[in-house]
Amino acid sequence: MLVMPQSRLKNILLSSIILLLFAAGCSKVEYAKIDDPAYLRVFNNLNYTIGLENKDEAVPFLTMLIDPEMDKDGIPVKAAIKGDFLDQREPYAPPYPSHIGTGISFKNVEYPGKENVLAGPILNGFDLSSWAQIPSGKHRIVFMFRPVNSVPFFELDTKLKHSVLIDTTMVLDAKEVYTLHVLQKNFVTRKNGIYLRKENFHKLSLSDSLVYVNFYNMSAKGFLEASKDQKTSYKKSGALYGGIKDEMNIFYSLYTSEKTMRGPVYGYQNRLLGKLTRNSEVLEVSPYYNFPLFADGKSNGIFTNIWQRLDLMAPGMDPANNPYESFQLETNGNWAPVNLMTDGKSQLIGNDNAAQLPNMIVNIHSGVYNPRSFSTVNTIEIVNGNVYLTTVQRKYAPPIY
Amino acid sequence: MNTRKSIKKLLLLIPVLLLLFNSCKHEDLEIVKENENFRLASDFIKNNYDMTLFYAAIEKAGMTAQLQGPGPFTVLVPNNLAFQQIGISRPSDFDKMNQDSLKSLVQRHILNYRLLTRDIPVNGVDIRYLTLAGDELYTSSSNFNPKGLANYQFDLYFNGAAVVKEDVNLANGTLHVLNKVMKYTPKSTVQDWLAKRPQYSVFVSGLKKFGLWDKLATAGPFTVFAPQNKVFEASNITEASITALNAKDYNGKRLFGGYVMDKKHFFISDFFVFRFINDETTFIRKVDNDDWLMIMNSASDFYTKLNTLDLNLRTPVDFYTNYNSIQASIPGLSDNLTDNGLVHDVQGLLLLPEQALINNSPNN
Numbered sequence: 001m002l003v004m005p006q007s008r009l010k011n012i013l014l015s016s017i018i019l020l021l022f023a024a025g026c027s028k029v030e031y032a033k034i035d036d037p038a039y040l041r042v043f044n045n046l047n048y049t050i051g052l053e054n055k056d057e058a059v060p061f062l063t064m065l066i067d068p069e070m071d072k073d074g075i076p077v078k079a080a081i082k083g084d085f086l087d088q089r090e091p092y093a094p095p096y097p098s099h100i101g102t103g104i105s106f107k108n109v110e111y112p113g114k115e116n117v118l119a120g121p122i123l124n125g126f127d128l129s130s131w132a133q134i135p136s137g138k139h140r141i142v143f144m145f146r147p148v149n150s151v152p153f154f155e156l157d158t159k160l161k162h163s164v165l166i167d168t169t170m171v172l173d174a175k176e177v178y179t180l181h182v183l184q185k186n187f188v189t190r191k192n193g194i195y196l197r198k199e200n201f202h203k204l205s206l207s208d209s210l211v212y213v214n215f216y217n218m219s220a221k222g223f224l225e226a227s228k229d230q231k232t233s234y235k236k237s238g239a240l241y242g243g244i245k246d247e248m249n250i251f252y253s254l255y256t257s258e259k260t261m262r263g264p265v266y267g268y269q270n271r272l273l274g275k276l277t278r279n280s281e282v283l284e285v286s287p288y289y290n291f292p293l294f295a296d297g298k299s300n301g302i303f304t305n306i307w308q309r310l311d312l313m314a315p316g317m318d319p320a321n322n323p324y325e326s327f328q329l330e331t332n333g334n335w336a337p338v339n340l341m342t343d344g345k346s347q348l349i350g351n352d353n354a355a356q357l358p359n360m361i362v363n364i365h366s367g368v369y370n371p372r373s374f375s376t377v378n379t380i381e382i383v384n385g386n387v388y389l390t391t392v393q394r395k396y397a398p399p400i401y
Numbered sequence: 402m403n404t405r406k407s408i409k410k411l412l413l414l415i416p417v418l419l420l421l422f423n424s425c426k427h428e429d430l431e432i433v434k435e436n437e438n439f440r441l442a443s444d445f446i447k448n449n450y451d452m453t454l455f456y457a458a459i460e461k462a463g464m465t466a467q468l469q470g471p472g473p474f475t476v477l478v479p480n481n482l483a484f485q486q487i488g489i490s491r492p493s494d495f496d497k498m499n500q501d502s503l504k505s506l507v508q509r510h511i512l513n514y515r516l517l518t519r520d521i522p523v524n525g526v527d528i529r530y531l532t533l534a535g536d537e538l539y540t541s542s543s544n545f546n547p548k549g550l551a552n553y554q555f556d557l558y559f560n561g562a563a564v565v566k567e568d569v570n571l572a573n574g575t576l577h578v579l580n581k582v583m584k585y586t587p588k589s590t591v592q593d594w595l596a597k598r599p600q601y602s603v604f605v606s607g608l609k610k611f612g613l614w615d616k617l618a619t620a621g622p623f624t625v626f627a628p629q630n631k632v633f634e635a636s637n638i639t640e641a642s643i644t645a646l647n648a649k650d651y652n653g654k655r656l657f658g659g660y661v662m663d664k665k666h667f668f669i670s671d672f673f674v675f676r677f678i679n680d681e682t683t684f685i686r687k688v689d690n691d692d693w694l695m696i697m698n699s700a701s702d703f704y705t706k707l708n709t710l711d712l713n714l715r716t717p718v719d720f721y722t723n724y725n726s727i728q729a730s731i732p733g734l735s736d737n738l739t740d741n742g743l744v745h746d747v748q749g750l751l752l753l754p755e756q757a758l759i760n761n762s763p764n765n
Contacts, residue, residue: 009413016417052667052675052679053684055667147522147525149522
């Protein structure tokens with residue numbers, strides 16, 4: 001029988017227990033990293049609904065596959081990047097990543113949306129955390145129609161993985177910001193396509209005291225001319241539901257009264273902002289128009305409650321002598337107003353025919369001021385009978401409670 | 402003294418060993434006991450008082466042994482009421498049917514994989530499922546209204562037949578009870594289907610007279626509402642009187658074209674499905690190649706879930722005139738599926754010949 005001194009035994013036991021604890025506490029953390037990333041955001045602009053009339057059309061619920069690998073029958077089995085459950089986009093894309101952590105439904109209204117991927121950084125002060133980082137270079141991109149259920153794409157039945165929307169390649173440059181739109185190109189033939197836009201707002205010298213907005217009309221060819229019973233799914237857009245003409249002028253007016261037009265900002269009524277041309281083919285970035293953040297002379301330079309009204313009018317028309325009534329929905333594509341007011345869900349008091357969007361000016365608690373108004377950079381896109389707003393904001397001082 | 406020391410050393414080791422053992426994870430092994438109350442498909446159908454006619458059909462088709470097999474099967478069983486609608490009220494009535502078509506009828510109601518209602522996409526329309534007969538079913542499910550209240554309902558249709566009892570557990574699969582027999586005539590067109598049935602001969606002669614017959618053999622798809630001869634005879638229209646009409650005096654696109662919908666593939670249940678999932682309480686569409694409108698409203702019986710359809714023609718002007726409203730209200734005669742479309746029997750006439758005269762009506 002080995003005779004060991006008591007203290008020596010104690011030491012051995014103690015050190016073995018400590019060793020065990022250390023061994024259990026170690027774990028290796030791997031951080032994902034992409035070298036030379038490009039920043040991509042994907043929206044599904046197929047905003048038609050399936051009804052009795054178009055019962056046999058594909059439901060606009062998509063899967064995006066970047067650099068997929070196909071098996072011998074042409075069915076995708078794997079992809080480098082997958083954006084699954086891509087649903088029709090929502091009217092407002094806020095400047096912060098609003099879909100992270102919202103787990104009520106499996107549907108994703110944009111990519112990255114809810115997906116757990118590397119997010120974009122802060123470029124020139126602009127918070128790009130709603131954009132995903134993907135490796136730059138040439139990529140093959142495939143959009144597939146998929147059934148509306150929560151089964152991940154690669155686990156679906158083989159016969160459900162045949163429906164391709166588009167299969168093409170795109171080239172992404174490093175450190176550039178891209179927005180990719182899945183669009184309907186032709187309303188009559190139902191032909192779909194994609195539209196990749198390289199944003200430039202992070203490269204322009206934009207002032208903090210001006211609110212910037214640019215416009216795109218990505219409607220399908222033949223939408224305006226189609227009969228109105230094919231456009232019943234756009235009823236909530238007011239006079240915009242029937243579409244607008246291919247060339248329109250944009251007028252803007254600013255108001256300070258909430259939900260009415262009784263408090264106009266003098267000097268900013270019915271001013272011409274720019275032109276809007278229908279274009280869903282040629283890639284070009286529209287110029288940014290602007291108006292002052294504190295246009296209201298009575299504001300204190302910290303907070304302003306002004307909201308914006310846009311009047312899209314056919315060339316030759318002017319909102320000052322508008323032949324249409326304020327409640328009229330049938331304007332033959334000559335006039336479509338948009339109110340950018342509060343949260344975008346309430347209408348003007350009275351029977352208004354405008355489409356609703358949230359206010360372009362972001363009012364939020366920052367520093368000691370609650371709330372404080374910040375200027376933003378906005379993109380307004382008109383797709384068939386709906387209007388969408390995407391807002392990007394510079395990083396601002398955190399609130400002090 | 403030595404043993405006491407060694408015991409003490411052992412006791413010191415016990416807490417260390419306890420720590421080690423507690424950190425081990427034990428996986429709970431639960432052995433699932435199979436429920437002895439579930440029966441095989443053939444046994445279940447045989448013992449069910451409402452499925453006696455389907456069991457007789459299975460027997461006559463010689464498929465009882467197959468349905469006792471390991472499966473898994475999904476059996477869509479039309480209940481006895483469904484068979485009575487197509488004129489079968491006793492097992493001996495099956496002997497009058499062609500035995501091959503009886504076998505394919507039974508096979509069309511059996512899937513060789515397990516399909517539970519939770520596997521069917523929510524609000525899905527025309528989802529295809531393969532049956533033992535080799536053809537595919539059109540499955541539509543109406544579950545929630547995206548524009549309406551957040552309530553959830555469950556209405557499932559296979560080829561226009563509603564499921565009245567779903568997800569019945571069997572030892573070798575699952576079973577759903579339908580309220581109609583799914584009727585499909587393989588390798589035939591709408592034209593063949595109408596030509597083979599002498600009770601539609603007046604309707605066929607009308608289609609031929611106004612040049613609408615030939616297209617019914619093309620790809621389509623077509624949805625045809627067909628009135629039987631007795632409906633025409635009630636208004637004194639016979640084949641002879643149709644042949645005697647001068648085709649140029651009458652607007653054939655409305656008189657007979659109103660019954661044919663081109664490029665549409667509708668079961669009667671589809672109208673009810675879209676009523677819920679898309680708020681389409683009424684379906685209004687233009688008559689093909691004409692400017693008159695056809696209005697369609699559907700309804701569903703609360704207890705039997707049988708669907709009926711009301712249709713009528715309407716003039717296109719603001720102060721419109723609604724013409725005769727007719728119904729597709731006999732479920733046993735609707736949803737006749739062929740390869741290029743469907744035929745539904747209607748019990749009325751959309752327009753009388755006098756109402757379709759070209760010079761008479763101010764809307765022509």
